[in-house]
Amino acid sequence: MQAAKSDIRIVPLADVTDTIAELADLLVAEWEPYYGPRGPGNAVDDLRARCNRNELPIALVALDIDNKPLGTAALKQDSVGSKPGQAPWLAALVVNPLHRGNGIGTLLVAAIETEAIRLGFTTLYISTNAADRIVQKRGWLPLDTVTSLRGPITVYRCDLHET
Ligand SMILES: CC(C)(COP(=O)(O)OP(=O)(O)OC[C@H]1O[C@@H](n2cnc3c(N)ncnc32)[C@H](O)[C@@H]1OP(=O)(O)O)[C@@H](O)C(=O)NCCC(=O)NCCS
Numbered sequence: 456m457q458a459a460k461s462d463i464r465i466v467p468l469a470d471v472t473d474t475i476a477e478l479a480d481l482l483v484a485e486w487e488p489y490y491g492p493r494g495p496g497n498a499v500d501d502l503r504a505r506c507n508r509n510e511l512p513i514a515l516v517a518l519d520i521d522n523k524p525l526g527t528a529a530l531k532q533d534s535v536g537s538k539p540g541q542a543p544w545l546a547a548l549v550v551n552p553l554h555r556g557n558g559i560g561t562l563l564v565a566a567i568e569t570e571a572i573r574l575g576f577t578t579l580y581i582s583t584n585a586a587d588r589i590v591q592k593r594g595w596l597p598l599d600t601v602t603s604l605r606g607p608i609t610v611y612r613c614d615l616h617e618t
Contacts, residue, residue, distance in 0.1 A: 458519040460558045465566040468514035469506040474524040478502055478516065481527070485549050488604055501547070505529050509574070511543055515566050517550070517559050526550035528563040530570055536582040536601030536610050543571060545581040561589050568593070572615050579615055584608040 468474070479498035482490050489496040505514035517526040526549055534544035545567045550559045564586065571579045581590055582601060587609060595611040602608075 457557050458525060458554060458559075460562070462520040463525065463559060463562055464518045465515050465562055466518060467506075467508055468502060468516050468527065469508050471516055471518065471522070471524070472503075472506060474516055474518075474522075475499060475502045477524050478527050481524075481549055481551060482547065484552075502527075505531075505547075511574075513570060514547070515563060515570065517563055524551075525554045526559050526563055528567050530567050530574075530579075534580070534582055535603045535608065536599065537580065541578075541580050541612075543576055543579060545571075545579055548581075548583070548586055560586060561593075564589050564593060568613060568615060577615050579613040580610060581613075582608050582610045587611075 479502055482498040488494050490498040502514060505512045507513050512529055512531040514527055514529045516524050519525055528548040529546050531544050531546045532542050534546040537544060545564065548560060548563060568579060584605060590611050595613040597609050598612050599610040600607050601610055
């Protein structure tokens with residue numbers, strides 16, 4: 456069953472470390488070439504490293520009313536396509552396929568923007584070929600096209616302001 460948007464809570468991963476195994480399964484399923492058994496990445500290690508509150512990397516988690524994790528996003532120092540001088544990045548944005556199209560990705564993007572502002576950043580970047588609609592609607596500007604394991608992706612910049 457789809458979770459109602461009003462029932463979704465976004466919390467730091469540091470508050471819900473018991474969700475790491477389930478979120479890792481989501482990362483492996485989405486980015487199999489990187490996080491799968493033959494890939495170089497380790498999803499559990501990456502998620503554990505994002506259990507910070509006041510320094511990068513930080514992961515946020517979308518929870519439903521029963522505290523089940525439905526998605527995650529991270530604020531990181533770098534990401535695919537990052538160049539010197541460009542930081543921080545919204546990365547590792549993923550929503551459980553059963554719950555997509557319900558606004559959870561947008562909630563996670565908004566929460567990462569707020570988190571970046573809280574930490575004093577004035578600019579935020581993302582490289583994506585899937586969250587384009589979300590960031591474009593929120594006023595992010597396309598900067599560049601870079602090549603990823605998934606082909607060409609667009610780099611966007613968000614100028615953060617407290618409103
Ligand atoms: C991208 C993603 C996080 C969006 O999550 P979501 O909860 O479905 O997002 P929302 O419900 O807030 O959708 C917002 C918009 O994005 C669009 N959208 C969702 N998934 C999309 C996709 N795969 N490709 C293009 N657009 C997509 C929706 O149609 C919606 O647009 P609309 O409001 O104009 O109809 C989710 O599709 C996902 O986990 N994808 C796989 C992982 C990935 O590629 N992550 C991005 C890496 S940075």
